[in-house]
Amino acid sequence: MRTTGDSPMWTKNMEEKKIYPSLSGDIKTDIVIVGGGITGALTAHYFMKQGMKCVLVDKNKIATHATSTSTAILKYEINPGLKKLISHVGEQNAQHAFLFGYQAVMEISQIIKEINSPCDFSFKPAFFYTEDSQQTDAMEQECKARQAIGISCELFTKEKNENEFSFNFESGIYSHYGAAIMNPVQFTHDLIEFNVKKGLEVFENTHIVDYNLSSHQSILTTEDEFTITAEKVIICTGVNALEFFKHEKPFCQLYRTFSILTKPVDNFKGWKESCIIRNDKKPYTYLRTTLNNEIIIEGEDLAITDLEGEIANMGDRDPLALQQYHQLLRRVRKMFPQIDEIKTSSWFHGLFIDTKDGLPFIGKHPDYPGAYFNLGYGSNGILSALIGAKLISQDVAGKNPPELEIFKFNRY
Numbered sequence: 001m002r003t004t005g006d007s008p009m010w011t012k013n014m015e016e017k018k019i020y021p022s023l024s025g026d027i028k029t030d031i032v033i034v035g036g037g038i039t040g041a042l043t044a045h046y047f048m049k050q051g052m053k054c055v056l057v058d059k060n061k062i063a064t065h066a067t068s069t070s071t072a073i074l075k076y077e078i079n080p081g082l083k084k085l086i087s088h089v090g091e092q093n094a095q096h097a098f099l100f101g102y103q104a105v106m107e108i109s110q111i112i113k114e115i116n117s118p119c120d121f122s123f124k125p126a127f128f129y130t131e132d133s134q135q136t137d138a139m140e141q142e143c144k145a146r147q148a149i150g151i152s153c154e155l156f157t158k159e160k161n162e163n164e165f166s167f168n169f170e171s172g173i174y175s176h177y178g179a180a181i182m183n184p185v186q187f188t189h190d191l192i193e194f195n196v197k198k199g200l201e202v203f204e205n206t207h208i209v210d211y212n213l214s215s216h217q218s219i220l221t222t223e224d225e226f227t228i229t230a231e232k233v234i235i236c237t238g239v240n241a242l243e244f245f246k247h248e249k250p251f252c253q254l255y256r257t258f259s260i261l262t263k264p265v266d267n268f269k270g271w272k273e274s275c276i277i278r279n280d281k282k283p284y285t286y287l288r289t290t291l292n293n294e295i296i297i298e299g300e301d302l303a304i305t306d307l308e309g310e311i312a313n314m315g316d317r318d319p320l321a322l323q324q325y326h327q328l329l330r331r332v333r334k335m336f337p338q339i340d341e342i343k344t345s346s347w348f349h350g351l352f353i354d355t356k357d358g359l360p361f362i363g364k365h366p367d368y369p370g371a372y373f374n375l376g377y378g379s380n381g382i383l384s385a386l387i388g389a390k391l392i393s394q395d396v397a398g399k400n401p402p403e404l405e406i407f408k409f410n411r412y
């Protein structure tokens, strides 16, 4: 499968990023983290905070896979919505999952301050809307359910709030807090560099090809036949982790999703507070802005049913991808007719993995008791990575956080 295609926007200026060596001998460590995307970086950070000896390896360069194509919208809300999530995992778990997301946005902002990362982080309001008048009651119930757990949001309706946005909507939830935007590649590099100064060892171009996993001591072997012996193995390999679960019936759904980045625009007329926007259609459309007044619009997802097929292995300048980019451009122009000259600057596609309930898989899998998995599948990959990093590091420290139950494998 190909994880990314065309020109992922966050890979500009990669030549300025720090380069790490590849592993050139056998080593021993407390913790080995496999995967150097944003999930691996956050996982390393939480283990380093506990003073453990950590090694992070990536088969390629840091932050060049899913992390490099991410729209990097950080939002507390999990896509099915609170009411639907309750029907999947129960009231308490669903409420916890929403509040975890809320706290995770705050926590990531604190990490950014702590490491002094110029990753263009900015808090933003978020608007989730529907064009379907039949959904107004459901939207109101959803808004009340969120308010009941302390989330600061309000119901917008066409009658009351029509002037806030230039596009058509019937109703929506406008969240004042609990959402943000960032540059995920800059953040991943800065977080890794910060921890390298504290003793984290990082090896790029170091491909783990064999996992000899055991609860006491595991041995990982690289393509160059060097070994890493570790007390604990944390797998943060994103889509590549699916190789562990080939024998199981599919428990998640893969999509290829498409994005365009526009050139800077000179105003955001018809776009209240240039907030984060998502609609309720399937596939969703997401919109965000950047600190340079560009727009990112993502959507037009195509489901992947055949891992050997065209969509799973889509390359650059694929005619189907070009159609999806054009569709996104048409949509953003239609939504914001008062913004002059919306022109494309770059476009790209990436693999996205969703789950039935929108929640990630975090923790141990019954077939692999010797490893932890921090898999940011589901609706909020980046915040899930932070939540996973925190819970797994607590579990390794013997604190047995009960919240791991919410994100466990085999929950459906």
Ligand SMILES: Cc1cc2nc3c(=O)[nH]c(=O)nc-3n(C[C@H](O)[C@H](O)[C@H](O)COP(=O)(O)OP(=O)(O)OC[C@H]3O[C@@H](n4cnc5c(N)ncnc54)[C@H](O)[C@@H]3O)c2cc1C
Pocket (backbone or CB within 6 Å): 003, 034, 035, 036, 037, 038, 039, 040, 057, 058, 059, 060, 061, 062, 063, 064, 065, 066, 067, 068, 069, 070, 071, 072, 073, 074, 206, 207, 208, 209, 236, 237, 238, 239, 240, 241, 257, 258, 259, 298, 349, 350, 351, 352, 375, 376, 377, 379, 380, 381, 382, 383, 385
């Ligand atoms: C287009 C797109 C838009 C998205 N938008 C959002 C969004 O707005 N908000 C949000 O929260 N999430 C979003 N996501 C999801 C989010 O970006 C991902 O969940 C997150 O980037 C995954 O990071 P990761 O580190 O787990 O995976 P990756 O970035 O894919 O990193 C995994 C790393 O593991 C390495 N690896 C794999 N196998 C091995 C091996 N055997 N040995 C050594 N290294 C290995 C790879 O080289 C890779 O660098 C989006 C995803 C996509 C594709």
